[in-house]
Amino acid sequence: MVLRIFALNLHKMNTDKIIEIAKSWTxxxxxxxxxxxxSELIQxxxxxxxxxxxxxxxxxxxxxxxxxxxxxxxxxxxxxxxxTQGLSNYLHQYFKKEAxxxxxxxxxxxxxxxxAKEVANVFTANNIKVYLFENLRPTPELSFxxxxxxxxxxxVLTASHNPPEYNGYKVYFNxxxxxxxPQDEAIITEINNVAFEEIxxxxxxxxxxxxxxxxDNAFIKASIANGTFxxxxxxxxxxxxxxxxxxxxxxxxxxxxxxxxxxxxIVTEQQEPNGDFPTVASPNPEEPAALKMAxxxxxxxxxxxxxxxxPDCDRIGxxxxxxxxxxxxxxxxxxxxxxxxxxxxxxxxQGKLNGKQFVGSTIVSTYLxxxxxxxxxxETKVSLTGFKWIAKMIRDYENLDFIGGGEESFGYMxxxxxxxxxxxxxxxxxxxxxxxxxxxxxxxxxxLIQLYLKHNYYKEHLISIVKKGISGAEQIKEMMVNYRxxxxxxxxxxxxxxxxxxxxSIKKDLLSxxxxxxxxxxxxxxxYETENGTKVAVRPSGTEPKIKFYISVxxxxxxxxxxxxxxxxxxxxxxxxxxxxxx
Numbered sequence: 218m219v220l221r222i223f224a225l226n227l228h229k230m231n232t233d234k235i236i237e238i239a240k241s242w243t244x245x246x247x248x249x250x251x252x253x254x255x256s257e258l259i260q261x262x263x264x265x266x267x268x269x270x271x272x273x274x275x276x277x278x279x280x281x282x283x284x285x286x287x288x289x290x291x292x293x294x295x296x297x298x299x300x301t302q303g304l305s306n307y308l309h310q311y312f313k314k315e316a317x318x319x320x321x322x323x324x325x326x327x328x329x330x331x332x333a334k335e336v337a338n339v340f341t342a343n344n345i346k347v348y349l350f351e352n353l354r355p356t357p358e359l360s361f362x363x364x365x366x367x368x369x370x371x372x373v374l375t376a377s378h379n380p381p382e383y384n385g386y387k388v389y390f391n392x393x394x395x396x397x398x399p400q401d402e403a404i405i406t407e408i409n410n411v412a413f414e415e416i417x418x419x420x421x422x423x424x425x426x427x428x429x430x431x432x433d434n435a436f437i438k439a440s441i442a443n444g445t446f447x448x449x450x451x452x453x454x455x456x457x458x459x460x461x462x463x464x465x466x467x468x469x470x471x472x473x474x475x476x477x478x479x480x481x482x483i484v485t486e487q488q489e490p491n492g493d494f495p496t497v498a499s500p501n502p503e504e505p506a507a508l509k510m511a512x513x514x515x516x517x518x519x520x521x522x523x524x525x526x527x528p529d530c531d532r533i534g535x536x537x538x539x540x541x542x543x544x545x546x547x548x549x550x551x552x553x554x555x556x557x558x559x560x561x562x563x564x565x566x567q568g569k570l571n572g573k574q575f576v577g578s579t580i581v582s583t584y585l586x587x588x589x590x591x592x593x594x595x596e597t598k599v600s601l602t603g604f605k606w607i608a609k610m611i612r613d614y615e616n617l618d619f620i621g622g623g624e625e626s627f628g629y630m631x632x633x634x635x636x637x638x639x640x641x642x643x644x645x646x647x648x649x650x651x652x653x654x655x656x657x658x659x660x661x662x663x664x665l666i667q668l669y670l671k672h673n674y675y676k677e678h679l680i681s682i683v684k685k686g687i688s689g690a691e692q693i694k695e696m697m698v699n700y701r702x703x704x705x706x707x708x709x710x711x712x713x714x715x716x717x718x719x720x721x722s723i724k725k726d727l728l729s730x731x732x733x734x735x736x737x738x739x740x741x742x743x744x745y746e747t748e749n750g751t752k753v754a755v756r757p758s759g760t761e762p763k764i765k766f767y768i769s770v771x772x773x774x775x776x777x778x779x780x781x782x783x784x785x786x787x788x789x790x791x792x793x794x795x796x797x798x799x800x
Contacts, residue, residue: 472645549623
């Protein structure tokens with residue numbers, strides 16, 4: 218029997234159909250362990266069976282992520298193998314008769330190393346050479362390695378900052394960027410056309426080359442070249458660093474030392490890679506609790522700056538001392554604003570600004586970045602959420618220089634030598650900004666306030682509501698339908714002027730009753746904007762069972778003395794908006 222399993226409409230799905238699909242996993246196509254586990258699920262016939270088989274895992278904004286286990290809706294040898302077989306078929310078609318190669322990396326999660334070898338096996342079985350990292354490595358290093366080794370594609374096994382039961386599979390193309398249209402759609406078609414019994418697991422280990430130090434050294438050298446400039450006080454910056462049990466411990470301490478940041482203190486309780494992430498509820502630097510051990514250490518030793526990265530080392534969390542000397546966590550919008558401003562200023566100092574440069578941002582990130590770039594005469598190009606879209610800008614505008622780009626979710630990309638968010642180079646850049654501020658007898662936080670004085674005080678707030686499982690997916694779908702049928706008319710008393718519906722690609726001016734076409738690709742996102750620039754964006758997460766609300770407000774800051782007053786006012790405004798939208 219040909220086991221071609223396609224995505225199924227939940228409304229048409231019934232228990233008998235789910236059991237039929239599950240029973241196909243008890244045949245000799247699958248190994249004995251898988252057969253036994255599926256048989257146990259069928260025997261119990263509970264919600265776990267339904268969740269495991271009611272659909273196929275799909276690619277989102279960051280690739281494919283899911284809970285590990287048996288089933289079509291789980292991460293396992295067979296779902297990964299199906300993806301890899303489909304990708305292999307596509308690569309052979311796309312690159313014709315070229316000798317093909319791919320690079321593979323993996324993070325600290327449970328089964329990542331084993332999954333990476335299974336993926337390598339399928340590639341080599343399809344006569345594709347594999348460069349496999351000998352041990353766990355950061356995701357941005359995989360992006361770098363694809364181009365450094367002239368590979369046709371790259372894979373990283375990671376679930377980023379998801380809970381411990383998750384793993385995932387990210388696909389990169391030959392430019393080192395995650396796949397986007399038309400490649401992603403063509404690859405998904407190939408994957409859907411693969412039956413489980415058509416996966417070739419017969420590895421050819423002679424086609425595997427294990428990589429490590431040589432690529433590490435090249436990556437660190439490139440990171441230093443892109444992330445540092447001429448700051449003189451690097452050795453005077455007292456840094457606390459935490460890898461949150463992830464991959465960054467393999468690279469960032471070396472990179473900091475080689476760049477001249479020698480006063481580094483590592484949170485020892487969190488330096489050992491561990492897929493259980495035992496010291497944090499969530500290994501996500503977006504969560505203040507994740508960096509508490511680091512900020513506690515910073516207070517103990519009177520450090521200047523705290524750096525924390527997520528498990529696969531693409532997101533960065535930063536804490537610095539505020540005007541009162543208190544360690545303060547920056548959000549992703551503040552970080553990207555500071556980094557963008559600093560980078561453009563360096564380009565300006567070097568006489569490289571000539572009107573042919575741009576920076577990248579996303580539709581849910583702070584507009585402060587746009588205002589900063591505009592003040593230097595630099596364009597901001599805005600994409601959908603996800604760094605694959607920012608990387609696509611580089612490909613689409615090859616006649617322009619890409620300075621840097623970021624998004625609110627604590628990611629930044631410096632230059633184009635890595636084409637994904639990169640916490641290694643961003644760490645160097647954050648510390649360089651601090652060192653440069655020291656050189657000028659100011660501080661990181663004071664430099665941030667200067668941006669507010671010049672461009673308005675911007676504050677953003679993210680609300681993520683978790684909706685797990687089948688019922689959660691349905692609730693999220695219904696919420697988005699509701700917001701389309703019943704759009705917001707006012708936000709905190711301000712009349713909504715613009716409604717951006719990225720699913721229909723229409724921007725409506727609700728006051729003049731006119732509309733125009735949105736040029737970015739379609740996506741299930743709604744953004745409401747008032748005449749005063751207050752914004753509320755709503756979107757389902759592409760990689761987690763969440764619906765997200767992004768609130769952005771801004772207000773003029775006339776002088777530093779009014780900072781506390783303005784901070785209070787915008788915070789109260791955000792609190793009122795949160796209550797209004799019942800998020």
